[in-house]
Amino acid sequence: MTDHSTATFHDSDLDTEALDWFMRFCDAPHTAHTDAAFQRWLAGHPDRQVAYARWQADWRQMDAFPLAGVEQLRLQVAQDKAVAARSRVRRGGRSALVLRTALAVLVLALGGGGGYLAWNHWRQQPVFAQSYETQRGQQLSVQLPDGSKLRLDTATRVEVSLYRQRREVRLPQGQALFDVQADSARPFHVLAGNTRVTVVGTRFAVRHTDEGPVRVSVEEGMVSVAAQDRTDWAVFLAAGQQLAGGVVAAVASSGIAPWRDGRITLDNMPLSQALAEFERYGPTRMVVHDPAVAALRISGSFDPLRPGDFRQALVNMLPVRLQESGTQTEIVAAS
The missing domain is CATH 2.60.120.1440 (Jelly Rolls)
Structure with a gap:
């Protein structure tokens, strides 16, 4: 007969047993009976304490996980354990959880599989x-x-x-x-x-x-x-x-953003684009239909909230005149 208290265990055996004990204490409070059995198990092999401590440390890493993800993963572990309980693997008189349960907890603690995906998804979300x-x-x-x-x-x-x-x-x-x-x-x-x-x-x-x-x-x-x-x-x-x-x-002498000082700076800009720029700030009620007039270029610094100043500057700076038509003013060639 093999003396299991002194037999050499593979790391997977130790981890499986340690996981089994760890999950017992997660599922139910300590009792005198379970504590005594747990101490006998620890004393049976010098590496068991190390294996159990490793699961404790890994479990604590879940503190960095989002609560919703932790709860979802805990539920997965519980489901896996229930399945394992119905299909125990007998090995030397000891019950071992199936490997999937061990991996599920590894998912929780170490960040693999679905748990890693949940954790990684959370990490990728904006704060x-x-x-x-x-x-x-x-x-x-x-x-x-x-x-x-x-x-x-x-x-x-x-x-x-x-x-x-x-x-x-x-x-x-x-x-x-x-x-x-x-x-x-x-x-x-x-x-x-x-x-x-x-x-x-x-x-x-x-x-x-x-x-x-x-x-x-x-x-x-x-x-x-x-x-x-x-x-x-x-x-x-x-x-x-x-x-x-x-x-x-x-950068132009007016700076990188003259609009922060309430100014529009036109630097040799086509008239059609200049009108579009003013329209961003408010209605100018000015239009230009003649392509030749639209292509005329204008420079200067203007207050976008005072389009009247711009209207006056147009006739002073360009060969154009303003032609009133109802509620609109058309900019046309001066000749």
């Missing part, structure tokens, strides 16, 4: 998610939980998601100024159209509207600009530089 939007003519300042600050221009929408490993802002429409709190462990990404802007901590602006390509302008620090659908192209911009349409240029 903060919020959308912000401005209406026509409005601006909005936002401070994020990580200390970063956003300034939204008129007719702008951003979708903020702060994750444990990264920070992400989507800019479907409009333009925004970003003052990013430095955090080397969590890079800050701005996604606008097909453009991805990546920084650690700096101040920059991104414009994504129907008028022209995405524009990235840097005021402080350095940013990386890449295409989301390509891995072989990236541009690094330093303070005082901007990128639009693949072309790097110096």
Whole structure:
């Protein structure tokens, strides 16, 4: 007859037995009878204490799991144990839980299988998610939980998601100024159209509207600009530089975001685009139908909430006149 108190056990045998005892104490409170039996089991082999302590340590790791996931996984263990109880495997007079139960608890403690998927899914969820939007003519300042600050221009929408490993802002429409709190462990990404802007901590602006390509302008620090659908192209911009349409240029003298000071800066811009820019802030009731007039270029700095000043500047700066037609004003050639 084999003396099981001194026999050499495989690691799997020890783990299975330790798991069996561990689950007994999880399912029911200690009693004098179970405590005495447990102590006899511990004394039967020097490695049993180590195996049992390992399950205790692994179980404590579940403190980092989301509660909903823990409860779901506990239920799975209970189901597996019930199945195992109906089909015990006799081995040397001892009952051993089937391997699936051991693996299920490993899932809970070590992060494998479905438990790992649940835990990993939880880890991938944002710790903060919020959308912000401005209406026509409005601006909005936002401070994020990580200390970063956003300034939204008129007719702008951003979708903020702060994750444990990264920070992400989507800019479907409009333009925004970003003052990013430095955090080397969590890079800050701005996604606008097909453009991805990546920084650690700096101040920059991104414009994504129907008028022209995405524009990235840097005021402080350095940013990386890449295409989301390509891995072989990236541009690094330093303070005082901007990128639009693949072309790097110096930031205009008006700065990276003149709109934060209530100004629209037109830099040799076609008249049709200038009108569209004013329309982002409010109705101008001005239209242009003549393609030649629409192509005329204009420069200057204007208050978007005072379109009357812009109307006056048009006739002073361009060979045009204003022709009233009902509630609209058409810009036509002067001759």
